[in-house]
Amino acid sequence: MPGTPDSPARGVRRVELSTTHPEPIAEFYAHLLGWVLIAEPDGAFTGWVGDRLALRVHPGDPAWHVVFAGAEPRDLDLGAAVDQGRVLHGPWAPRPRPGEPCWVELMGEPADDDYWAGELGWQVRDPDGEFTLYDTGTGDDRRPVAGRLTARGGWTCYFAVPDITAALAEATDMGGAVLIGPQAVPTGVVAAVADPAGSVFALLEDPPGWGGAWCATHQAHA
Numbered sequence: 001m002p003g004t005p006d007s008p009a010r011g012v013r014r015v016e017l018s019t020t021h022p023e024p025i026a027e028f029y030a031h032l033l034g035w036v037l038i039a040e041p042d043g044a045f046t047g048w049v050g051d052r053l054a055l056r057v058h059p060g061d062p063a064w065h066v067v068f069a070g071a072e073p074r075d076l077d078l079g080a081a082v083d084q085g086r087v088l089h090g091p092w093a094p095r096p097r098p099g100e101p102c103w104v105e106l107m108g109e110p111a112d113d114d115y116w117a118g119e120l121g122w123q124v125r126d127p128d129g130e131f132t133l134y135d136t137g138t139g140d141d142r143r144p145v146a147g148r149l150t151a152r153g154g155w156t157c158y159f160a161v162p163d164i165t166a167a168l169a170e171a172t173d174m175g176g177a178v179l180i181g182p183q184a185v186p187t188g189v190v191a192a193v194a195d196p197a198g199s200v201f202a203l204l205e206d207p208p209g210w211g212g213a214w215c216a217t218h219q220a221h222a
Helices: 022-033 110-120 164-173
Strands: 012-019 036-039 045-049 052-059 063-069 081-083 101-108 123-125 131-136 143-150 154-161 177-185 188-194 200-205
Touching: 012 022, 012 101, 022 036, 022 045, 022 052, 022 164, 063 154, 101 110, 101 200, 110 123, 110 131, 110 143, 154 164, 164 177, 164 188, 164 200
Parallel strands: 012 052, 063 081, 101 143, 154 200
Antiparallel strands: 012 063, 036 045, 045 052, 101 154, 123 131, 131 143, 177 188, 188 200
């Protein structure tokens, strides 16, 4: 197992989506999630909720990239990375506003847990055998920073929406596809959606904090 960092990753610095046609895909997310969309000089697009970056969409093969905030910038497995800078999304950041990332989850195997705990300094908590929480913090102030569901698919980003039924109807009207329901899970009421290019993301209805119900009693408020 890799050596545990001196400073565990306490949240997400940014989320990126690579796709072969960035502009229409960025417009899909911006319309669905209410972002201010900005075109960048390198052909990328950034979506903003107030002063917080919600997503960067850039050219490339379709894939999600989760960049965690930490002391040592480096690439990790499955499109993840670490970069220096302020945590924008996580259990110590302000409560997610509509349209912002509100949770990240790895579709992986139990054998993956040691890698992520070692690389990012997380503690592993396993409520039911199929789902693992990755915690940061010490003592009574341990907070879930990410999850791992036993499945295949890499990292998935969840976005906060006030009304999941209305959001799913809007996504379908714009060429997306609803893959999973709305359904109640321990995180809250969630749904899985494929955007028009086929990249899969999730929606979480009105989360009380980062990770929805997982962090309801610990969320830092703006």
